[in-house]
Amino acid sequence: xxxxxxxxxxxxxxxxxxxxxxxxxxxxxxxxxxxxxxxxxxxxxxxxxxxxxxxxxxxxxxxxxxxxxxxxxxxxxxxxxxxxxxxxxxxxxxxxxxxxxxxxxxxxxxxxxxxxxxxxxxxxxxxxxxxxxxxxxxxxxxxxxxxxxxxxxxxxxxxxxxxxxxxxxxxxxxxxxxxxxxxxxxxxxxxxxxxxxxxxxxxxxxxxxxxxxxxxxxxxxxxxxxxxxxxxxxxxxxxxxxxxxxxxxxxxxxxxxxxxxxxxxxxxxxxxxxxxxxxxxxxxxxxxxxxxxxxxxxxxxxxxxxxxxxxxxxxxxxxxxxxxxxxxxxxxxxxxxxxxxxxxxxxxxxxxxxxxxxxxxxxxxxxxxxxxxxxxxxxxxxxxxxxxxxxxxxxxxxxxxxxxxxxxxxxxxxxxxxxxxxxxxxxxxxxxxxxxxxxxxxxxxxxxxxxxxxxxxxxxxxxxxxxxxxxxxxxxxx
Numbered sequence: 388x389x390x391x392x393x394x395x396x397x398x399x400x401x402x403x404x405x406x407x408x409x410x411x412x413x414x415x416x417x418x419x420x421x422x423x424x425x426x427x428x429x430x431x432x433x434x435x436x437x438x439x440x441x442x443x444x445x446x447x448x449x450x451x452x453x454x455x456x457x458x459x460x461x462x463x464x465x466x467x468x469x470x471x472x473x474x475x476x477x478x479x480x481x482x483x484x485x486x487x488x489x490x491x492x493x494x495x496x497x498x499x500x501x502x503x504x505x506x507x508x509x510x511x512x513x514x515x516x517x518x519x520x521x522x523x524x525x526x527x528x529x530x531x532x533x534x535x536x537x538x539x540x541x542x543x544x545x546x547x548x549x550x551x552x553x554x555x556x557x558x559x560x561x562x563x564x565x566x567x568x569x570x571x572x573x574x575x576x577x578x579x580x581x582x583x584x585x586x587x588x589x590x591x592x593x594x595x596x597x598x599x600x601x602x603x604x605x606x607x608x609x610x611x612x613x614x615x616x617x618x619x620x621x622x623x624x625x626x627x628x629x630x631x632x633x634x635x636x637x638x639x640x641x642x643x644x645x646x647x648x649x650x651x652x653x654x655x656x657x658x659x660x661x662x663x664x665x666x667x668x669x670x671x672x673x674x675x676x677x678x679x680x681x682x683x684x685x686x687x688x689x690x691x692x693x694x695x696x697x698x699x700x701x702x703x704x705x706x707x708x709x710x711x712x713x714x715x716x717x718x719x720x721x722x723x724x725x726x727x728x729x730x731x732x733x734x735x736x737x738x739x740x741x742x743x744x745x746x747x748x749x750x751x752x753x754x755x756x757x758x759x760x761x762x763x764x765x766x767x768x769x770x771x772x773x774x775x776x777x778x779x780x781x782x783x784x785x786x787x788x789x790x791x792x793x794x795x796x797x798x799x800x801x802x803x804x805x806x807x808x809x810x811x812x813x814x815x816x817x818x819x820x821x822x823x824x825x826x827x828x829x830x831x832x833x834x835x836x837x838x839x840x841x842x843x844x845x846x847x848x849x850x851x852x853x854x855x856x857x858x859x860x861x862x863x864x865x
Contacts, residue, residue: 388410388411388416389410389411390403390404390408390410390411393411393415393416393419393420393423393444394419394420394423394448395419395423395444395445396448396451398451398481398482399444399447399448399478399482402477402478402481402482403444403478406477406478408440411437412432412436412437412441413432413590414430414432414436414437414438414441414588414590415437415441415444417430417588417590418430418438418441418442418564418566418588419441419444419445420445421586421588422442422445422446422449422562422564423445423448423449425449426562426584426585426586427562427563427564427565427582427583427584427585427586428442428563428564428565428566428585428586428588429565429574429578429582429585429586429587429588430442430564430565430566430567430587430589430590431566431567431568431569431570431574431588431589431590432566432568432588432589432590433568433590433710433714434568434710434711434714434715434718435714435715435717435718436590438566438568439470439471439474439536439566440474440478441566442460442534442536442564442566443471443474443475443478443479444478446458446508446532446534446564447475447478447479447482447484449532450484450507450532451482451483451484452483453507454505454507455505455507455529456505456506456507456508456509456529456530457507457529457531457532458507458508458509458530458531458532458534459509459511459516459527459530459532459533459534459553459557460475460508460509460510460511460534460536461511461512461513461516461533461534461535461536461541461550461553462510462511462512462537462541463512463513463536463537463540463541463544463546463684464512464540464657464684465490465491465492465512465661465664466664466668466689467536467537468488468489468490468510468511468512469488469490469510469665471510471536472486472487472488472508472510475508475510479507479508484507484508485504485506485508486507486508486509486510487501487502487504487506487508487509487510488510488511489502489509489510489511489512489515489516489519490511490512490515490661491514491515491661492660492664493515493661495518495519498519498524499519499522499524502519502524502525509525513541513546513549513550513553514546514549516549516553517549517552517553520552520553520556526556527553527556527557528556528558529558530557530558530561531558531561531562532561532562532563533554533557533561533562533563533564533581534563534564534565534566535550535563535564535565535566535577535581536566537566537567537568538566538567538574538577539567539568539569539570539571539573539574539707540711542573542574542577543705543707543708544684547577550577550581551580554580554581563581563582563583563585565577565578565581565582565585568707568710568711568714569707569710569711570589571707599717599721599722599723600713600716600717600722600724600725601722601723601725602713602724602725602727602744603724603725603727604726604727604729604737605726605727605728605729606730607728607729607730608730608731609730612700612728613643613647615728616644616698616700616728617647617649619696619698619726620649620678623695623696623724624695625677625693625694625695625696626671626677626678626679626691626693626694626695626696627677627679627694627695627696627697627698628678628680628681628689628694628696628697628715628716629652629678629679629680629681629697629698629700630680630681630682630683630697630699630700630701630712631680631681631682631700631701632682632683632702632703632704633682634656634657634658634682636700636701637654637655637656637680637681637682638654638656640654640680640700641653641654641680644678644680649678651676651677651678652676652677652679652680653670653671653676653678653679653680654667654680654681655667655668655679655680655681655682655689656681656682656684657682667679668689671689671691672691680700683708683711683712689715691715692718692721693721694715694716694718694723695716695723695724696716696723696724696725696726697712697713697715697716697723697724697725697726698725698726698727698728699712699713699725699726699727700728702727702728702729702733702736702737702740704736706736706739706740706742706743707743709727709740709743709744710743710744712725713725
């Protein structure tokens with residue numbers, strides 16, 4: 388199908404040609420005609436499938452030549468809001484449609500001044516829009532089209548209350564366009580609340596989110612991650628995005644890499660200032676930095692076409708976030724790679740990921756053999772052997788398995804027992820001397836604390852104990 392078959396105006400078709408959009412994607416083919424006709428549209432498609440243009444083009448078409456604020460587009464993060472506004476500017480700006488962006492971290496007085504000019508399009512994060520509503524800077528009585536972009540992520544980030552407040556102030560007779568990469572039950576519930584007989588567009592299942600991405604999971608101990616990520620950096624010449632589970636983990640990982648002379652990396656999380664976020668993302672896009680370390684919240688706003696490799700340094704809390712993460716690579720017909728570091732405590736989330744991705748253990752082992760990866764490194768069901776002792780934090784994942792000989796470690800919690808006589812060689816009446824209390828260990832500050840990998844037998848109780856002993860990471864917010 389060609390763009391001319393979708394009912395778009397000649398002026399828009401000319402702008403589409405200038406933007407280099409050759410042919411519409413499947414989600415654009417199905418969603419654009421419905422949206423132009425004024426229907427509510429509930430669309431689900433993979434990250435990088437062209438959803439943004441899928442709602443921008445028909446919206447621009449419907450409001451050409453109209454004056455007043457008629458369009459409200461909500462985005463979960465600042466970066467996504469800015470990128471959505473940029474697409475509106477690309478196709479609406481030359482045709483006389485003006486837009487403004489309302490995001491946290493920006494100058495609220497400048498935003499208020501922009502709102503006073505009555506732009507046709509407002510792109511905002513829910514929290515910032517509610518802030519303007521409370522200040523009396525904006526009214527939503529004349530909004531005719533409501534766009535919810537990345538709706539699943541907005542719900543995951545806890546914006547349900549803000550969304551309810553916003554939708555209550557918009558006229559009930561309106562068009563609602565909801566686009567999402569995943570389609571959980573919470574999205575269907577939200578759709579029933581805010582939409583009227585929507586036309587559903589579902590492009591593929593969630594398992595098809597990354598059909599051109601080579602995925603692999605590498606099993607390792609926590610202390611082996613640094614060595615493995617340095618190896619991937621050395622082997623991968625292209626751009627890389629690394630995901631960590633919290634803001635603190637992102638900062639610490641960046642500092643650790645910097646101390647190891649990895650200077651072509653920058654970082655992004657929600658505690659960064661707006662100026663830092665914009666500069667980090669711009670520098671990454673421009674190639675000033677080859678590596679970007681980010682959290683899930685910040686990472687959802689990264690729209691870079693040529694990312695070669697995504698590394699999950701930590702697994703996400705939700706399986707759906709894995710789909711969004713790896714969707715940063717393999718975009719717009721390109722191929723990509725996704726490598727995930729898996730520890731023994733990640734078993735449950737791995738099972739959930741495999742369920743939505745349609746990956747089975749046998750398939751994973753076969754892929755590992757074909758790629759030359761030892762099955763022991765990729766198999767997630769085999770237990771880790773308990774290991775004790777100091778580590779320099781730079782051990783290779785494959786070496787860590789061979790170090791234990793594929794079974795129990797030669798070392799135990801009381802040190803090396805190899806010098807002790809076998810049990811059967813001792814006399815039953817042999818009197819043993821009382822054990823002396825071992826001297827206090829000398830702690831080397833340059834080395835991390837001892838890491839204990841739990842066996843499968845004690846995994847349920849032990850994992851809870853380890854998790855309880857570790858400090859909790861702060862939650863993300865936009």
